[in-house]
Amino acid sequence: MPPIEFTVNGRRQSVNVPPETPLLWVLRDNLGLTGTKFGCGIAQCGSCTVHIDGAATRSCVIGIGTVAGKRVTTIEGLARDRSHPVQQAWIAEDVPQCGYCQSGQIMAAAALLATTPDPTDADIDAAMTNICRCGTYQRIRTAIHRAAEGV
Amino acid sequence: MTARTEVTRREFLQAASAAGATLVIGFTLPGCAGPGAPAGPPLEPNAWLKIGTDESILVIVDRSEMGQGIATALPMLLAEELEADWSKIQIEFAPADPVYNHRLFGMQATGGSASIRAAWTPLRQAGAAAREVLIAAAAQTWDVDPSACRAENGAVTHAGGRRLTYGRLVATARTLPVPTDPPLKEPKDWKILGTRVPRLDTPPKVDGSAQFGLDVTVPGMLVAVVARCPVFGGTVASFDAAQAKAVPGVRHVVQISSGIAVVADGYWPAKTGRDALAVTWDEGANAAVSSASIGRLFAQRAGRAGAQARHDGNPDRAMSGAASRLDAVYETPFLAHATMEPMNCTAHVRPDGVDIWAPTQFQGGVHQIGAAIADVPPEHVKVHTTYLGGGFGRRFELDFIQEAVETSKAVGAPVKLVWSREDDTRHDFYRPGSYHRLRAGLDTSGRPAAWTHRVVAPSIMARVFPDTVQNGLDGEAVEGAIEMPYGIPNVHVDYVLTDTGIPVGFWRSVNHSYNAFAVEGFIDELAHAAGRDPYEYRRGLLGNAPRYRRVLELAATQAGWGSPLPAGVFRGIAVHKSFEAYVSQVAEVSVTGDGTVRVHRVVCAVDCGPVVNPDTVEAQMQSGIVYGLTAALYGEIGIERGRVVQGNFHDYPMLRMAEMPRVEVHIVPSTDSQGGVGEPGTPPIAPAVCNAIFAATGTRIRKLPIGKVV
Numbered sequence: 016m017p018p019i020e021f022t023v024n025g026r027r028q029s030v031n032v033p034p035e036t037p038l039l040w041v042l043r044d045n046l047g048l049t050g051t052k053f054g055c056g057i058a059q060c061g062s063c064t065v066h067i068d069g070a071a072t073r074s075c076v077i078g079i080g081t082v083a084g085k086r087v088t089t090i091e092g093l094a095r096d097r098s099h100p101v102q103q104a105w106i107a108e109d110v111p112q113c114g115y116c117q118s119g120q121i122m123a124a125a126a127l128l129a130t131t132p133d134p135t136d137a138d139i140d141a142a143m144t145n146i147c148r149c150g151t152y153q154r155i156r157t158a159i160h161r162a163a164e165g166v
Numbered sequence: 167m168t169a170r171t172e173v174t175r176r177e178f179l180q181a182a183s184a185a186g187a188t189l190v191i192g193f194t195l196p197g198c199a200g201p202g203a204p205a206g207p208p209l210e211p212n213a214w215l216k217i218g219t220d221e222s223i224l225v226i227v228d229r230s231e232m233g234q235g236i237a238t239a240l241p242m243l244l245a246e247e248l249e250a251d252w253s254k255i256q257i258e259f260a261p262a263d264p265v266y267n268h269r270l271f272g273m274q275a276t277g278g279s280a281s282i283r284a285a286w287t288p289l290r291q292a293g294a295a296a297r298e299v300l301i302a303a304a305a306q307t308w309d310v311d312p313s314a315c316r317a318e319n320g321a322v323t324h325a326g327g328r329r330l331t332y333g334r335l336v337a338t339a340r341t342l343p344v345p346t347d348p349p350l351k352e353p354k355d356w357k358i359l360g361t362r363v364p365r366l367d368t369p370p371k372v373d374g375s376a377q378f379g380l381d382v383t384v385p386g387m388l389v390a391v392v393a394r395c396p397v398f399g400g401t402v403a404s405f406d407a408a409q410a411k412a413v414p415g416v417r418h419v420v421q422i423s424s425g426i427a428v429v430a431d432g433y434w435p436a437k438t439g440r441d442a443l444a445v446t447w448d449e450g451a452n453a454a455v456s457s458a459s460i461g462r463l464f465a466q467r468a469g470r471a472g473a474q475a476r477h478d479g480n481p482d483r484a485m486s487g488a489a490s491r492l493d494a495v496y497e498t499p500f501l502a503h504a505t506m507e508p509m510n511c512t513a514h515v516r517p518d519g520v521d522i523w524a525p526t527q528f529q530g531g532v533h534q535i536g537a538a539i540a541d542v543p544p545e546h547v548k549v550h551t552t553y554l555g556g557g558f559g560r561r562f563e564l565d566f567i568q569e570a571v572e573t574s575k576a577v578g579a580p581v582k583l584v585w586s587r588e589d590d591t592r593h594d595f596y597r598p599g600s601y602h603r604l605r606a607g608l609d610t611s612g613r614p615a616a617w618t619h620r621v622v623a624p625s626i627m628a629r630v631f632p633d634t635v636q637n638g639l640d641g642e643a644v645e646g647a648i649e650m651p652y653g654i655p656n657v658h659v660d661y662v663l664t665d666t667g668i669p670v671g672f673w674r675s676v677n678h679s680y681n682a683f684a685v686e687g688f689i690d691e692l693a694h695a696a697g698r699d700p701y702e703y704r705r706g707l708l709g710n711a712p713r714y715r716r717v718l719e720l721a722a723t724q725a726g727w728g729s730p731l732p733a734g735v736f737r738g739i740a741v742h743k744s745f746e747a748y749v750s751q752v753a754e755v756s757v758t759g760d761g762t763v764r765v766h767r768v769v770c771a772v773d774c775g776p777v778v779n780p781d782t783v784e785a786q787m788q789s790g791i792v793y794g795l796t797a798a799l800y801g802e803i804g805i806e807r808g809r810v811v812q813g814n815f816h817d818y819p820m821l822r823m824a825e826m827p828r829v830e831v832h833i834v835p836s837t838d839s840q841g842g843v844g845e846p847g848t849p850p851i852a853p854a855v856c857n858a859i860f861a862a863t864g865t866r867i868r869k870l871p872i873g874k875v876v
Contacts, residue, residue, distance in 0.1 A: 033414070036434050044389070044432035049381035050374015052555070053433070054506050055587040059815035062506060090374035102372045109364050109781060112789060113233030114371030115378055115506040115555030140824035146815060148506045148556050149233045150792025152826035154785075 021082045023048065024092025034080025039063045041079045042089060050090035050118050054146070061145030064119035064126075065089050071126035071142075090118040093125060101125045104162035112149035119145050124159050133163045209336040211296040211344045213265045214244060214289060221320065221333035223254045228266035229285075230276040230527050231259070231367060232557030233789070234844040235782035238365045240285055242778055246358040247293030247351060250332075251320030257366055262533035262549035274530035277562055277672060279745035279842020282778055286840060287350075294348035303339035304330050353776070353837075362781040367553070379525030379552045382512040384580040388417055390573045391436040391584060394425040394593055397449040397808035398667055402426060404446045410439040419443070422572040424565065429577050433584050452667035452808040457499075460666045460805065464497075464601035464622045472620055472660035473639035476648040479656035484616035488607025492695055496604065496684040497869040500803040501597035502810075502818060503673055507555020508590040511570035514580035515539075519546035521580075522571065525554040527561040535564050539571045558793070559672030563595050588813040595671025596803055598624045598643075602684040606654075612696025614707070616656040619647050619684065623677070624670045625663045638663050646681035646744060646849065651714045652689060652707035668805060674793050675848040678744040683798075686740040686853030687868065690860065700857060701727050701739050713773050714741050716834055717750040720771035724832050725752035735766060738858030740850040747774040747841030748834075751791070751850040753827075755858035761874035765795060765827040765855055770847065772833055775840035783843050784831040790847020791829055796821040798852035802871050 018029040023046060030045050037056075042048045042065070051074060054062030058073040065074045066088040093099050097106065101124045104110075111117045120143070127134055127142040134142070139156055147155070208224070209217040216224040225244055231237035241255050260266045266274045269284040297317045304322035305312040307330065314325045321331045353359075370376035395401060407419035410428050415435030420427050426445055430436035485491065512523040513536070520540040526532050529549050536547040554561055570583035585593070600623035607616040625640040634641070641648075644661050673679065693703035701722050708715035718741045727737065734756045741750040754767040770787045777783055800819045804811035812818040856867040865875055 032434075040432060040434040044434070047383065048374075049377075049383075052378075052506070053380060053508070053584075055815050057587070057814055057816065060506070060820075093373075097369060097373045105372045106364075106368055109368055109785070111233075111365070111368055111371035112235070112785060113231075113506065113554060113556045114367065114376050115553075117371050118374045121372060143823040146506070146820045146822060148504060148558075148793070148820065150789040150821070150826075151785075152792065152821075152823045153788055153829055155823065156826075 019079050019083050021084060022086045024088060030079065032079060035078045038065070038074040038077045038079050038082050038087070042074065048089050048091055052115055052118055054116065059146070060116070061123060062116050062119040064122040064145065066122060066126060069126070069129065071123050090122060093121065099125060100162040100165040101128065101158070103165065104158040107161060108154045108158040110151050110154040110158050112151055116145060116147045120147065120155055124155070124162065127159070128162060134159060206337050207340070209296070209339045211299055212292045213263070214292050215248070215296050217296065217332055217336055219333045219336045221251070221254050221331055222256055223248070223250050224256045224258055226260045227257050228260035228274070229281040230551055230554050230557060230561070232276070232527065232554035232561065234786060235365055235779065236276070236281050237367050238363060239282060239778045239782060240289060241366065242358050242363055243285055243289040244293035246356055247290045248297050249317040249319065252358065252363065254320060255366065259551040260529070262529040262547070267530065275528045275562065276557070277527055277559060279747070279844040279846060283746070283840050283842060290350055291348060294350055295344050295346070298345045298348045299339045299342050300332055300335050302342050303335040306342070307335070307338055360777055360780070363779055376553050378507050378555045379510045379512070379523065380507055380555070380584065382523040382552060382582060384512060384514060387512065387580040387582055388429045388431065388577065389433050389436045389582050389584060390427045390429045390570070391433065391440040391586065392422065392425050392427045392569055392589070393440050393443050393445050394589070395447040395449065396592065397447065398452050398669060400447045400449040400453070402445060403448040406444040409442040409444060413439040413442055418577045420573065420576040422569060422576065424569055427569070427573045427576070427583070429573060429581060436584070437586060449808060455667050455808045456806050457804045460599060460668070463666065464599070464664060467662045467664045468601055468603045468620055468622045470662060472622070472662035473637055474658070474660050475639060475641070475644040476657055476659040481616045481618050481656040481658040484656035485605065485607040485618070488615050489610045490608045490695065492606045492608070492691055494604050494688055494691060494868060496602040496687060498600045498680040498683060499801065499870060500599040500668055500805070501673055501797055501801045502591050502594040502803050503556070503558045503560035504591065504818065504820065505556030505558060505560055508587055509560070509566040509585040510583060511567045512580065512582040513570040513574040515571060515575040518542070519548070520571065521548045521550065522567065523550040523552060524567055525552050525561055526567065527554070527557050527559070528564065531564045532567050535568055536571055539568065540575060558674040559676065560594065562672055587815070591813050591818055592810040595669045597673035597679060598626065598670040598677065599666070599668070600680040604684060604688045606688065606692055608692065608696060612698060614652065614654045614692055617650065617654045618658040619650065620660050620662065621647055621681065622662040622664050623680070624666050624668065626670050626672060626676070628663065629670070635663070643677050644681065645676065646678040646742060647685060649743060650685050651711040651743070652704070653710055654707070667808070674790070675744055675845040678742065678845070678849040679794065679797070682740065682742040682744070682849030683852045683856070683870065686742060686850065687856055687866070690738070690853070690857045691866065694860070704739070704741065713748045713838065714743065717741060717748045717771040717773050720832055720834060721750035721752050721769050724771065724830065725769035727752065736858050736861035738854045738856065738861055740853040740857060742849045744846045744849055745842035746839060747772060747843060747846035749787070749846045749850050751854040753851065753854040753858045755855055755862060757859060757862045757875050761876050763799060763855070763859060763872055763875060767828045767830070768851065768854070770829060770831045772831065772843070772846065773836050773838070773841070774843050774846070775836050775838050777833060780833055783833055786843040787831040787847040788829045790845060791851045792821055792826070794848035794851035795855065798855055798870055798872055800871050
């Protein structure tokens, strides 16, 4: 089994696991990056959202073999010192409650704003399909609009 | 959970100072001493505070943070009286220790929307005691009268202009007695309480650094996934581990109480191994149970009298003498909690002791079960509480704790035991399914003369605290039904305890969730039968229930009850008290041509007495509404052949952003008795939405979930 090489948060990584192992579990169990969360395992909830070559992707169903040579960004690598406009907006609006889904929400929002700098409510409805059981959706929406002003 | 013990303030302070003396061992303060500050041990006036010579204020948070904001609210109580500099506050979750027992429950647990009610006085006293000893230390240092000194913003000042920060007073304060009866501030002097203090746990929750149970890592740790019998109550008949052991990374396959644990180097090999495992189950007594058989059982049991829970006047006579009568059946399904973080626990059982890292609502139970399984003295069990990725009552249970401790003991290594989403959905302790028979008699003016409500449902308390169920009556099963607030002279409420074989447990707002649906739906039916506006009808019957009436009026006023709405949009209203908080909600709803229900706006009024943090109250009302609305629209755990039908979010769907209504929260300024906020937002939303659906379509929803309205 040849090692699989890819980049995470700007650092080259090499892992020796079966290629069907989901990226999520490589990040969490092999690389110790636990900011990306496990919620459902079937790409339904979005807690595991990361960026692969800039695109928001649900890492629980992406076999590590298909990530070879690609560039992965996790919540830990989004910005230094919580300085990303989305993180700043999340702090300003006090969005998180339990907080478990918020890494995925923030990564999804950051990807949305990268392609749609001033999203409408309909854009947010379409892009933000991650589940939050605490029901922070209203604050997420407000925070995305706030971040858009700051981007 | 019910109130069990009431500790006196004196006993409490004695216990607090005793525990404080033992907890200092091994403790080091985060951060380092400021320039020129004398390094030394912190001041620990009680079990909740450690004031460092570096000016740090460490608050020991003895309730679990599961999103409700308690890790900010409890420090606010302390900091207010301490006159602390809020920017210096740090938090740490408490270990398991009886000093941290919940004052209303008599055990170390978080639930019942009761954390603030329990801590309101004692934590303010704890902060005030620390403030007084710091003032005494300054007065001694300056050789002045303490009454000439005052504490403010992390320092003590003297009328003569002298000033010492708390950190510089620690060494002296440590030598002085802590007052047992410190004065509390007048509400008019509050600077922190009642204000919108940002959550202390927000920063670590936006950069991935907050540690949840699933994020725990211990050197040498293995990961376990368990195969459990899909039928409730079933057991292992036999199993063949060969296929599981053939998966690379699988280290052990061991039998534990709940099934077979596959233990591996990580979650993926453990789950792959678990899925490859061959197990033959003895499915036991529940193998033929289905949703249909439960429905038939409930309907049949509704035909017999239950245990009396409330009886006013002469309902039989009033009913037979009524000008008109209504009769309805309301039904609710079993529901899973679906916390975002699936159940998990990390345990390390050693011959000399146990460490347990858990996202738990019940540290006291974790402590006991850890000691019992590992067969070590309780003082050798350490419980480390992480952040909880949602609780909602599910994490009051100990099943996942037991599995982790048993597995670690069996393999002799630290083990993180992880549930898949399917495990989580199919092995929950569910919100009880329920069946309600309601009858009412109206007089010639349309006022209700009689009301009877029979609740048929399984009992949570019969499993958890069986001694609280007396003569077939579980008082919690009828919560919200016996408090039916309307001015009706003849009332009878009874309960038919009906076990179904499906395990039931505490689910956000517990049995208020189903009783509010039945009561607030049926009163709407009465209003319609009387030809009255549903808001005005309720209001007219709440003359002796002023707090109910006040939130009802506030919600209606803020929603513009009676004013025109966009075409196709209709309003419904409900009011309910739970956990001593009064909540009314007005839902604005439309129903599309294909029967899809769309909730556009919810106006919520809440009276929870004195408010610690209005931002948290708003967040919890929003949260409770989403939780209840998700259940009302979609939530249903179905049973076939003794098994749960649903498994994941594709067939147990959750409300998402695109379905989120605009929620407006209005807080009643109140100095009345205090209520909770974590749960009371949930019960009114289902009836408010269903009453709006009736206004929109004429269809009365008496069975949840709503699904499509046809």
